[in-house]
Amino acid sequence: xxxxxxxxxxLIDHIQLVVRDIEASRRFYTAVFEAxxxxxxxxxxxxxxxxxxxxxxxxxxxxxxxLTGRHHLAFQxxxxxxxxxxxxxxxxxxxxxxxxxxxxxxxxxxxxxxALDPDGNNIEAVYHGExxxxxxxxxxxx
Numbered sequence: 599x600x601x602x603x604x605x606x607x608x609l610i611d612h613i614q615l616v617v618r619d620i621e622a623s624r625r626f627y628t629a630v631f632e633a634x635x636x637x638x639x640x641x642x643x644x645x646x647x648x649x650x651x652x653x654x655x656x657x658x659x660x661x662x663x664x665l666t667g668r669h670h671l672a673f674q675x676x677x678x679x680x681x682x683x684x685x686x687x688x689x690x691x692x693x694x695x696x697x698x699x700x701x702x703x704x705x706x707x708x709x710x711x712x713a714l715d716p717d718g719n720n721i722e723a724v725y726h727g728e729x730x731x732x733x734x735x736x737x738x739x740x
Contacts, residue, residue, distance in 0.1 A: 614652045615669065615719060616661040620644060622692050622716040623653050629691040630713075633683040634673055634723060665717075672710075672722040681711050684723035688713035696720055 617623040624646055628638060631648050639647045645654035651671070654661050675681045682699045688711075689695055697712035707727025715721050 610650055612647075612650045612652055613669075613671065614654065614660060614666065615717070616654055616656050616658075616664060616666045617717045618656075618665065619716060620646075620653070620655045626688065626692045626715050627651075627653060629687040630673070630684055630693075630721065630723075633687045634675060634680060636673075668718050668720070670720040670722065672724050675723045675725045678709050678725055681709055681723045681725050685711035685713060688715075688721065692716045693721070697722075 615623070620643075624641070627646070627648070631638060636648050639649065641647070644658040645652065645660070647653065652660070656663050656665055673684070675684060678699070685695075685699050693713035693715055695712075696714045697710070699709065699711040702708045702710050705726075708724065709727070710722050710724040712720055712722045
């Protein structure tokens, strides 16, 4: 297998999902992020956010009255157990199964699970296999 190198923090600044039911999404994503050990960064009546993901109602100022369409988001997992925990809590908190935890054919070691969130977005947790990170995350201070 050839060596693959992934870079994080170079392309996406943030993603916004505009949802029909903020409380259903809040329950789903709070549970999923807890399983992935990603803290909720902040919240209000019409929104919440974690890292680069911002979730809001259509009535929020940022959404301008429009729902977003169906998206696929893949979240990084530290190991196979984290992928499995993601899938378990996603289904227990309003998600629908879209692919049980398993090794996928994308590349050797690609272990992932999929769940549809309350709005039908395809949410994935993926572990790419043993790898060495140069840093746990990119930290930006401004």
